[in-house]
Amino acid sequence: MSQSDVEKAARPLASYVTKERAGVALLFLMNGFMIGAWAPKIPEFASRLGLSEKELGLMILVFGVGSIIMMPIAGSQIARFGSSTVSKFIAVFLTPMLLLLSVTGEIWSGVVAIFLFGGLIGAMDVAMNANAVATEKHMRRAIMSSCHAFWSLGGLIGASTGGFLIQWAGVLPHAIIVTVVAALMIVLAWRIVLHDAPHPDEHKDGTKSRLPRSPLPWLIGVIALFCMIPEGAILDWGALYMRNELGASVALSGFAFAGFSLTMAIMRFAGDLIRDRLGAVMTLRICGTIAICGLATIGLAPNTTIAIAGFALAGIGISNMVPIVFSAAGNLPGMAAGVGLSVVTTMGYSGILLAPSVIGFVAEHTGLASIFLALSGFLVVVLAVSRLARHADGTHH
Template sequence: MDASVYLKRAVYGRWAVACAFFFNGFLVGSWAPQIPVFMVRLGISEFTLGLLILVFGLGALAAMPWCGYLIGRFGSRAVVQGFAIFCSFSLLLVALAPNALMAAPALFLFGAVIGGMDVAMNANAVEVEKKLSRAVMSSSHGFWSLGGFAGGALGGLLIEAHGHLTHALIVSLIAILLGLVAFRYMITEDEPAVQEKHRLEFPTNPLVYLLGLMALFSMVPEGSVLDWAALYLQQERGADIATAGFAFAAFSGTMSIMRFLGDGVRNRFGAVRTLRYSALIGAAGMAVASLAPTSWIAIIAFAFSGLGIANMVPIAFSAAGNQEGTSSGVALSMVTLMGYSGILVAPSAIGFVGGKTGFGPIYMVLAGLLVVVFLMSNLATSADKMRS
């Protein structure tokens, strides 16, 4: 194939996978404004709502291990496209559920297809990095954050103006349009993975599990800021509700900005150095937030921490997708599974412990987890192996 045509396809593939990340984030962001309506419509308690949201997370975690097998057999492009079809209608199914009994399987399916697509699109981003010989993973995750922001902002307006069903239908139509326009330009692996191709297997390379541990330690702080930072500021630092809400907003805002800048930083300084300094920045921010005497100092500290945490998971994913002797799909399915349990499962345990000890000590422990990632950063050397 002519080199210019090869490069052109890779560039198109880069923007197609960015669209896949936006698509996935848009659907998750669109679910967030549905939650209050969902609770009132079904007449359920906060406890039942929490269980149903946990079902969503369990669906994602259940689907992720299977994606390595699917990617090895069909390629990441086909798996992204297949999951995207179901994703397009999954929120509508949740919105149509008439009671909690029907909502549970709908949410499980929603989580499963979102989680499955997540693994496949990360595998595809690794393939794009190989084709372009440069990093695109961080900015791809930035597009996920952008999609989440767009979904949440549009969702609130549409639900208020037209109701939850119309909103879910419009989300499905937007998702279908995005898929039809962009996903046909996605690239795929040059040849199918040889190992772990014909059966469901777990990775045999122990480094994959260590990278998964790095992803877990990087994502637990993110989930903890999402779920508990506002409560921490309100109960332990005397913030009002409006001020407490700035904790995650500041954290996610700096994360989004840094993810779009992160590929350039990583291309210049390398994955290991970027991960090392990112971990230290994230740990310093968490430590200051845990000791902050006022709510605004804590908010600034959370924002500073977001600058560091932003690119840690993308680097871990790139490193997993470039392991020799293991298909990128199999490695990424395990690392994604381990990492996302930090957002989907760990915050529940943190909430229980924080209710006993307060959240200040919790955030200091989370700073310690990020120091562990700093100490493990040399394991991410393979993230720089982006050439085919």
């Protein structure tokens, strides 16, 4: 083997972990950590404000509305200032939000706080995904799946430690600890996040930062929507399906989402290597096929063991579909990354936010088994238009 061959073989290994990659991974970890830390606070927040279940549902809807309103705004700002500047700016404002949610004592101030929290989470989501796309271009390799794995890991850390810290230290000390840890992550990420300020002339006419007229980002947004609705359905309805329709115990029913989350996190860490090897389109098709098999297994499961296997299989399949779609959205020709991403993330997350209530209404008449079977049909549509994922390979091929 010649020296140049050795250098070629060594270069991918040397370039696999860079400071820019660590920086964007920290942004994803921090965002997931904030969401995870919020989850165990929800019951205390509801009781402090005297909210009924219906009112709490409306509060959580306000969180979603905040996200959907702020995502396109973040997209337009990324086109003007670059994703690194917008990510860091939003992260600074996001850091103290759990403190605000912990001290608010009135419903009106709770509405404002949860709207801002949801808005900043959503805006940061667009910005950090845009930075992951820029980092993929810089490194000439896929990193989006592992970034989403760090988001899942952050959520897991925030959620698993939150309940214990609230019980052990109290509501306000928990919020202070979360704020300090989140601030530390931002400090560590601050200097190493890839700086991607746009060229001064690139956006002066504003055409690249307006809402796109091209159908391409909207079509990719539909793919994101159809990939994320099954994820939302498993999150919100998986345990109920296990308990009500398969007779699982409360403890066993929790394994539905646990099995799904575990395989999803593992596959997200492996997903970039698979995508580098096979390309985005083939990876999306394989993942889609596995996810269809998983959802069909859930819907047809005769017992809890088969159902849990179905949830785990669905996690393997769904894990890398959204990261690929987000990479494609950030690489559309003639379009600023933040603009394409804001369209696709808004459409995708609206599926997680709006679908559960629709599923609840339909499930009253059909049962949840039929719902999971029907959701596999959404992914058949994704397979039919999977060729659109080729834009994701623009980052590194």
